[in-house]
Amino acid sequence: MFENNTVEIDHIPQYQEIEFSNLNNNYKKIVVLNSLITLLLGVGICAVLFFLIDEMEKLYVIIPLFLISVLLAVFPLLSYKKKKYAFRKHDVLFKKGLIFKATHISPYIRLQHVVIKQGWYAKKIGLATLVMYTAANNFSDISIPGLTLEDAERWKSYLMNRIQELNDESEEQL
């Protein structure tokens, strides 16, 4: 299941040919909740502005603000389905993006530590986020949301084992 393809000099494993796994279905609930909160906040601010300011020009502020908050709320609803992940024998891949599609890949041998995070709502429905940190400092962590806590823990122990194995191999090599 976790094999990379067989390796020959001319045949390097292709990351684009891998089958990615989808996030847990329950992750949808978290996305919907987040969108609702964003929308409520946006509408709330718009309402406050609407009743506080008395001039007609207020609409120039309120309408764009409203549109932006609707966009911010709707966009995650469309894009969360694009979040996919895969673990190979040597690296972890995470794909996301509706308009700007990006694939983040980090080899296990470069991972520093692996952390499981849980928000309050995620905890309630039994989901977790698996965060993998490297030594690069800016935006260099790969975090996979929407795993069941059990899966996340299993992946974490798998990763810890692999990291240890690879580091041992790396040291033997020297």
Added chain:
Amino acid sequence: MMNQKNNYNFSELNKLDRKALFLVLGTTLWTVARAIWPILAIIIVKREMKSWYLFAVIGVVTILTFATKLINFFYFSYQIVDNELIIKKGWLSKSTTAVKLDKIHEVNLNQKFIHKLIGLYVVNVDTAGSSKTEIEINGIDFKKALALKDLLTTAEQDIVVSNEIVNDNIKFQHQNQSHENPIPKIKISLISLIKIGLTRNYLQTFGLMIAFSFQIIDQFQDFFYEDDASVYDDIFEASYNQYLGLVGVVLFFGLILFVVVFNLVRTLITYFNYQINLKDKHLTASYGLTDSHIISVPANKVQMFQFQQNYFQKLMDLFEIKIKQVESNEDNKKKKGLIIPGANYLELSNLFNVIFDKGLIDLKAGLKPHIRVLVIKSLILCVPVIVSLTIMYFTDSLHFSWIILPLFALVFLLIFLGYKNEKMVFKDDFIVLKSGIWDINTTYLPIDKIQKVSISQSYFQEKNQIGSLNLYTAAGIVTLYYYDFNILQKLTNEILYKIEKNKYSWM
């Protein structure tokens, strides 16, 4: 090695030098002065003597600061036991820091002006962790500091050497060739330094000056102007006088001259008497007029190799080299690594040779970004032009529109130059990226130092098969923006394959 260092026994507890008491006093006065100078300035400017107890408070603060620093001084000790550097600190709350010698990335000996006066050094030890684990030993005399530095850096060297013995037979012939005429030492003469000082960092200095002058103007405003009057009004008013043209020209050329001279002086003071040498795969650089620095970097921990050249420097065959190490997480202000302000091509290629055991790579067959990046940037440029033209149209000031056209042409030229200069090569386990508009930067990124890759393509780029690739390292990000997507995919696969197969450690 150890026998030579016999006169210093680092395995016992070592204290700071007695003379470092002066440092304690000096830093105390400096911290207090820095904290209270605004108050003093106000008193002097407003000529209001409040009362004596202000000075009493200042005195008490000074004594307290001095006392805490004094305690820190007496309870500070360092020793080396079992390949670990151990630092003990604190009187009531004690702390012990232990660092494995092979985790040390960089050892610096620094001298601020006050250190120079009493002849002591600060030893800074950088490790791969966060900046909290950085170690500072403030107050060692030169010989002891050097001995400590050698000990800290050679301990790890022993490991590397023993590793290399295995490969020695294979490498032997190769090494004979490549090390026939290495230049183990680069010295920058005063003349080269002047040349470099006259040609480097125009933009940076200019930005610095603008930030600086705003700060000065703000201070002015605080002291001398009431709330409603602005110092800017006065400046504008003055510049509307009839001498506007003349004053403008003088100011403009004065500014350029000032930037150049300021740059020159800054470069001379910072990099005076620059020397770098290579011993046992360790780069050691020493420089500085008022503050002295000695920096030691193990060659196998270099994360990125960069050199930079602008048009003037090209005429004089001078390069500015940056050897990048791991950046600390918390404050990016303190970039670790080494800068060599001026080296010629021979020195540059020798240095590269010694660090990576390979030659510089020819960029002629390099890849270029897709031509559409030029179109897109020009389109983006059109937005402010159209906006400003519309504003002019509606404010009846279209007769000023002649200013915009040359400006547009200039910016377009800069964009074009940027495109023309950009080139990328993937060869010999290096990603090489050349880019820049005026200062042309060439970055060599060894692929074993890459921590993460992210390859991306937007919906609009799909039709033309264009994309971008970000390479994340511990020393920063390298971005290949707007290249052929198929090539980038191939590149990604190859990079991953090499990292995962070689399993080299990145530090």
